[in-house]
Amino acid sequence: MAKNEGQIVIKKYANRRLYNTGTSTYVTLEDLAEMVNKGEDFTVQDAKSGDDITHSVLTQIIFEQESKTGNTLLPISFLRQLITYYGDQMQMVVPSFLEHSMRAFSEQQAQMREQVNRAFGETPLGKNLQLPMQMVEDQVRRNTELFQQAMQMFSPFMNPPAAKESRKAEAKDIDELKEQLRALQNKLDNL
Numbered sequence: 001m002a003k004n005e006g007q008i009v010i011k012k013y014a015n016r017r018l019y020n021t022g023t024s025t026y027v028t029l030e031d032l033a034e035m036v037n038k039g040e041d042f043t044v045q046d047a048k049s050g051d052d053i054t055h056s057v058l059t060q061i062i063f064e065q066e067s068k069t070g071n072t073l074l075p076i077s078f079l080r081q082l083i084t085y086y087g088d089q090m091q092m093v094v095p096s097f098l099e100h101s102m103r104a105f106s107e108q109q110a111q112m113r114e115q116v117n118r119a120f121g122e123t124p125l126g127k128n129l130q131l132p133m134q135m136v137e138d139q140v141r142r143n144t145e146l147f148q149q150a151m152q153m154f155s156p157f158m159n160p161p162a163a164k165e166s167r168k169a170e171a172k173d174i175d176e177l178k179e180q181l182r183a184l185q186n187k188l189d190n191l
Contacts, residue, residue: 008035008042012053018044033061101150105143112139 008022010032020027022042035042036058044057066072085094 006041008040010042010044010057011047012044012057013047018057019047029057029061029064032057033065036061097150101147104146108139108143115139 008020010027011019011021013019018027018029018032019025020031020042032042032044042054043052044054045051046053062074066074082094085091
């Protein structure tokens, strides 16, 4: 009974202690976080009722990680938006969407790491970091666009900001600033 279909079973007792039936030892939330990082599959069951409480325990781990490190992965705006979906018609779609988004993000992150490793392997660290940094910027831009597109799926009736027009205006402003800088540089050169 230590493992259930490849999953380690963790029992949570009334005194809040967690017992790993696979290793026959008591574990902490930090131990469970480490198991997640290692990719170990486990479920948490209430020792008395046998109910699956994995979701609430994982949420508790996230809460502790957020408060312990001070490095938040979940921005306040995201949390507020997430709260608005409870009781909403979109509530049924959000879990699968988030799961798909995180899977895509993980795959892109793995690709980006591979590209950066390849680039650093080809480029001495001290000489030219332009290529790896450009790749990182491109990946961040793609991830941001993917996230924005995904969020528009949840708000199909909202008018998205005129992003293309805004980008054109920004590009025009940048071009004007570049021209002004060139003119100033020419004046300085003439002096």
